[in-house]
Amino acid sequence: MKLPPIISAKEFQNLNREDLVIVDAGSGDSAYENYLKEHLEGALYVDLNKDLAEIPQHAKNGGRHPLPSLEKFAEVLYRLGIDENSHVIVYDDKNASNAAARFWWMLRSAGIEKIQVLNGGLQMAKEKGLSTNSEIIEAKKVEKISLKKWKLPKVDLDFIEKNSENAEFLVIDVREKDRYDGKSEPIDEIAGHIPGAINVTFKENLNEDGTFKNPEMLREKYVKLLKNIPSEKIAIHCGSGVTACHTLLALDYAGFEIPNLYVGSWSEWSRNDKEIATNI
Incomplete structure (x- = not known):
């Protein structure tokens, strides 16, 4: 059964955390610093500019945020402990309008089906009482997946x-x-x-x-x-x-x-x- 692409804070609270990969998707100069100060408990970090794009020398060639190579994105997923069987929850601090939605699209396009975006992002999660901390955890050990093409149009x-x-x-x-x-x-x-x-x-x-x-x-x-x-x-x-x-x-x-x-x-x-x- 296909999971809905959006998950509420309440639904997230009821999930078995051991089966999840939680990702804080950041963008902007202070994004990583903000992540280090506070993020949802157990969240790993992914960066829009460094991980979800291949910033060109000239935006004329593909725009400001072209997709990274499939090889680079496979490395990002490996670092985050994500494989074909992972259940991934991603959020950002911009109501999913920025890096979280981009990460969702890229995961779906890479063939990862169990990917959900936390509704309302970090702000709503905190309002609903979800735990945050500054602890940096190690990603799960997984086999690196091989990506052949972007599957979404x-x-x-x-x-x-x-x-x-x-x-x-x-x-x-x-x-x-x-x-x-x-x-x-x-x-x-x-x-x-x-x-x-x-x-x-x-x-x-x-x-x-x-x-x-x-x-x-x-x-x-x-x-x-x-x-x-x-x-x-x-x-x-x-x-x-x-x-x-x-x-x-x-x-x-x-x-x-x-x-x-x-x-x-x-x-x-x-x-x-x-x-x-x-x-x-």
Whole structure:
């Protein structure tokens, strides 16, 4: 039986901890320092920039957070004590909108089925009384798994350029509206959006307390948006292929087939002399 991709703090408390690999997925300059100060009891650390991406010299080539090589990711999983049989719980401090969702997508794409994201992240876990400490534990000893390919669908810049304005396809940009509209751009060099892309921010997947909306609410929302377009003709993107995974996670939670991830996202598109649309 397939596990739901989201797990509540209460459900997490009732699990047998001996069977789990708990992962604190961090991003940002102070992420590891924050992990050392406090994390969920038994959690190991994984870093967005160092472990979940292969940061390029120029974001023109694949965006700001291209996927690492399969060999590198296999090493990361080995270090964390994760194999095909592991039950993994991952969280971050950004309501799963950042490294936790990216790690979920990468594990699923690597063939690890028992991967769940802690609903509401570290904040909600602490509110619900889950134990935290600063203890660093050793990972379980496992055999290193061999990864042959990313199993979940993804597309590249050429695919987006050919299809973004095709009525049979749907490109969803999950960034904040001001970035999409072209009014501001705090990270990349140019503001705006890919022509033909619609804006459905990842924050629309969440309740006010930072937890995911329930599957029924998400399904009702996305049934209207997706308009029976098949998943292979849908691509989700953000700034660099990270928060897009939050919407992919929400779609899986709502019972949809997981559509394509455009990993390069806006950070790649906007650096390659492609057409830029704005709403100014």
